[in-house]
Amino acid sequence: MAGFNQLFVPGPTNVPESVRQAMNMPMEDMRAPDYPTFTRGLFTDLMKVFRNETGRAFIFPSSGTGAWESAITNTLSPGDRVLMSRFGQFSHLWVDMAERFGLDVDVVDVEWGTGVPVEIYAERLAADKEHRIKAVFVTHNETATGVTSDVGAVRAALNAAKHPALLFVDGVSSVGSIDFRQEEWGVDCAVSGSQKGFMLPPGLGFLSVSQKALNAAKTAKFSRCYFSFEDQIRANDTGYFPYTPAVQLLRGLRAALDLIQEEGLDNIFERHHRLATGVRKAVDAWGLRVCAKEAKWNSDTVSAIVVPEGIDSADIVRRAYNGYQTSLGVGLNKVAGKVFRIGHLGWVNEVMMCGAISAAEMSLRDCGVKVQPGSGVGAALEHYRLSAQPAVAKAA
Numbered sequence: 001m002a003g004f005n006q007l008f009v010p011g012p013t014n015v016p017e018s019v020r021q022a023m024n025m026p027m028e029d030m031r032a033p034d035y036p037t038f039t040r041g042l043f044t045d046l047m048k049v050f051r052n053e054t055g056r057a058f059i060f061p062s063s064g065t066g067a068w069e070s071a072i073t074n075t076l077s078p079g080d081r082v083l084m085s086r087f088g089q090f091s092h093l094w095v096d097m098a099e100r101f102g103l104d105v106d107v108v109d110v111e112w113g114t115g116v117p118v119e120i121y122a123e124r125l126a127a128d129k130e131h132r133i134k135a136v137f138v139t140h141n142e143t144a145t146g147v148t149s150d151v152g153a154v155r156a157a158l159n160a161a162k163h164p165a166l167l168f169v170d171g172v173s174s175v176g177s178i179d180f181r182q183e184e185w186g187v188d189c190a191v192s193g194s195q196k197g198f199m200l201p202p203g204l205g206f207l208s209v210s211q212k213a214l215n216a217a218k219t220a221k222f223s224r225c226y227f228s229f230e231d232q233i234r235a236n237d238t239g240y241f242p243y244t245p246a247v248q249l250l251r252g253l254r255a256a257l258d259l260i261q262e263e264g265l266d267n268i269f270e271r272h273h274r275l276a277t278g279v280r281k282a283v284d285a286w287g288l289r290v291c292a293k294e295a296k297w298n299s300d301t302v303s304a305i306v307v308p309e310g311i312d313s314a315d316i317v318r319r320a321y322n323g324y325q326t327s328l329g330v331g332l333n334k335v336a337g338k339v340f341r342i343g344h345l346g347w348v349n350e351v352m353m354c355g356a357i358s359a360a361e362m363s364l365r366d367c368g369v370k371v372q373p374g375s376g377v378g379a380a381l382e383h384y385r386l387s388a389q390p391a392v393a394k395a396a
């Protein structure tokens with residue numbers, strides 16, 4: 001078939017050409033004498049994306065799941081009590097990992113389509129006078145349902161209770177795309193991965209930690225090896241890694257960090273909000289709704305769109321792929337068959353998003369959903385036209 005396949009899943013995301021070209025290089029010696037002149041800048045600039053000023057960042061040859069594991073095993077001990085919430089596939093997987101490691105998990109189950117229950121967290125932290133809770137976990141952006149939670153509010157709850165628990169944040173589909181402030185919010189372990197806002201192929205797990213987390217690692221009792229802070233620090237301080245790094249991905253990371261610095265984080269956040277709003281306007285115009293139960297939960301990196309009763313959302317995803325060369329995200333776990341997802345994060349712009357909306361609209365109609373032809377596309381493109389051109393918006 002002619003033309004490119006279009007990628008609008010919420011990860012892996014589109015890779016910019018400059019990043020792809022940076023990885024298209026002969027293999028290099030990761031122990032060369034001059035390699036530290038390259039790697040040290042990566043750690044410094046990666047911390048800037050997390051807005052971490054006093055801790056340090058680790059780069060693992062893994063997915064974000066590896067960084068999850070590193071955060072747990074380096075700072076906690078078997079049997080430690082942790083406070084978590086479950087409201088989507090990825091928050092569920094994090095709970096599952098904590099339970100497998102033998103942590104005492106106090107899990108709060110809330111409705112899918114909502115996010116971290118800050119009020120319940122606040123109550124449990126205030127009631128924990130003996131400070132048995134050693135860590136509080138927040139899935140910042142739940143990719144399965146298109147929900148973003150308030151990390152700053154969780155920090156405020158910890159502070160109000162004068163609670164010393166560590167604060168862990170899964171920022172795999174948020175860091176580098178939507179507002180995240182590790183230092184300001186007192187986040188001790190922030191996890192992300194290469195294949196979303198960092199605009200790279202999968203294969204790098206990022207973990208940005210506070211000084212408090214580094215101190216906790218000195219007394220934590222879990223065994224660790226591959227994901228050890230100690231091993232990483234010892235090697236990273238010399239500009240190297242404790243084992244063979246993903247050298248070509250690191251070259252891509254350099255190019256991606258350059259793009260992020262060039263655009264500026266605040267501009268990136270504004271762009272993602274503008275693109276996400278256009279998708280949500282399209283959904284409204286179709287007469288459908290997103291999975292997020294209230295506007296306060298809306299994610300600016302992915303929209304999970306609820307299909308009408310009697311429609312299988314997987315059919316829409318298949319139709320988009322087979323008929324229109326466009327990859328949309330399927331529904332996962334509890335929302336399988338009930339939602340399809342449009343990813344609007346990373347290296348995307350207004351015209352690209354109009355393509356995703358067009359493919360989704362045609363697929364909806366092909367699968368029997370009664371939407372007005374051009375309604376979603378028209379609503380989105382008018383939003384993009386006006387929001388990208390203040391002068392035009394003012395004149396209109």
